[in-house]
Amino acid sequence: MNNVLVFKDMAEINKWRNFFVLEEELLKWLDENGTSLVNDSDSTTYVEKIVQGIRLTRPPKYIRQVLHLTDDLYEEAQARFADVKQAFVDAKLDDGIDDEAKIRFPDRFPIFIDSAASQINIIKNAAYKSKVLKRNDTQLTLFKCDVETEHLALDMFDKISAVYPSAEIFRSLLSKTISISINGNDVLDKFDASEITMREYTGTQYRAKIVFDDERESEREKYGFLIVPHSVAIFNTVPQKRRNDAYKEEDRLHAPFIHYDLYKKRQ
Numbered sequence: 001m002n003n004v005l006v007f008k009d010m011a012e013i014n015k016w017r018n019f020f021v022l023e024e025e026l027l028k029w030l031d032e033n034g035t036s037l038v039n040d041s042d043s044t045t046y047v048e049k050i051v052q053g054i055r056l057t058r059p060p061k062y063i064r065q066v067l068h069l070t071d072d073l074y075e076e077a078q079a080r081f082a083d084v085k086q087a088f089v090d091a092k093l094d095d096g097i098d099d100e101a102k103i104r105f106p107d108r109f110p111i112f113i114d115s116a117a118s119q120i121n122i123i124k125n126a127a128y129k130s131k132v133l134k135r136n137d138t139q140l141t142l143f144k145c146d147v148e149t150e151h152l153a154l155d156m157f158d159k160i161s162a163v164y165p166s167a168e169i170f171r172s173l174l175s176k177t178i179s180i181s182i183n184g185n186d187v188l189d190k191f192d193a194s195e196i197t198m199r200e201y202t203g204t205q206y207r208a209k210i211v212f213d214d215e216r217e218s219e220r221e222k223y224g225f226l227i228v229p230h231s232v233a234i235f236n237t238v239p240q241k242r243r244n245d246a247y248k249e250e251d252r253l254h255a256p257f258i259h260y261d262l263y264k265k266r267q
Contacts, residue, residue: 015094019087024057026080033073038122038234040064063108063225064206066120066234074229081110110225119211119233122223127205133184133196142257143180153178163256191253191264198260199247
């Protein structure tokens with residue numbers, strides 16, 4: 001019985017190994033045979049490093065690139081990618097996923113753009129997540145450090161507690177960290193507000209607008225690894241204009257030690 005289990009585990013490992021080998025070969029082949037029209041990636045191939053004489057590789061987390069392939073290579077790339085995609089599906093099914101429709105594919109997988117595409121507009125916008133702070137709603141963590149640097153936490157606590165009376169120190173034995181939190185009411189009281197919107201910058205949102213030569217309307221696509229069968233015009237579009245009800249700099253509140261952007265609701 002144990003031998004059967006070991007054999008099954010090795011079979012699963014081999015399916016993942018097969019996928020990674022095929023994908024690494026595909027990305028290397030595309031890098032060698034394609035022409036990059038625009039590239040916003042840290043890497044478009046597997047990253048290699050040698051550890052104690054052993055070659056280790058890892059795939060890029062994402063690829064944001066428009067790559068041009070000639071017609072014959074474009075078709076070959078589609079066939080090669082079909083093998084990679086199937087290998088990923090096989091490995092996922094072996095992991096226990098019972099429905100192929102539930103499989104989420106990596107963001108670095110290529111997207112093949114229709115041959116009628118004549119222009120691609122790259123759109124980049126700042127991305128935020130927002131939360132409304134209400135009275136008696138939440139604790140805000142303003143500082144965190146390792147237990148080895150407790151002196152920093154004690155110094156910060158003196159400064160934070162001078163501004164926010166509810167400041168408390170929390171020690172986590174599990175994560176071996178020290179954090180300083182305050183009651184959200186302190187922030188509301190500071191600005192005499194019943195609620196405040198807190199916005200946090202999370203990165204850049206990337207999109208692509210595909211323009212076609214034929215009668216079709218333009219299509220929006222995620223700006224990932226876009227592959228085209230001929231050269232297309234590439235434009236970097238200006239960031240979208242903010243809506244009239246969007247947050248304005250003159251409405252921004254400033255509170256010490258808080259890393260969120262704070263906005264008081266307009267009356």
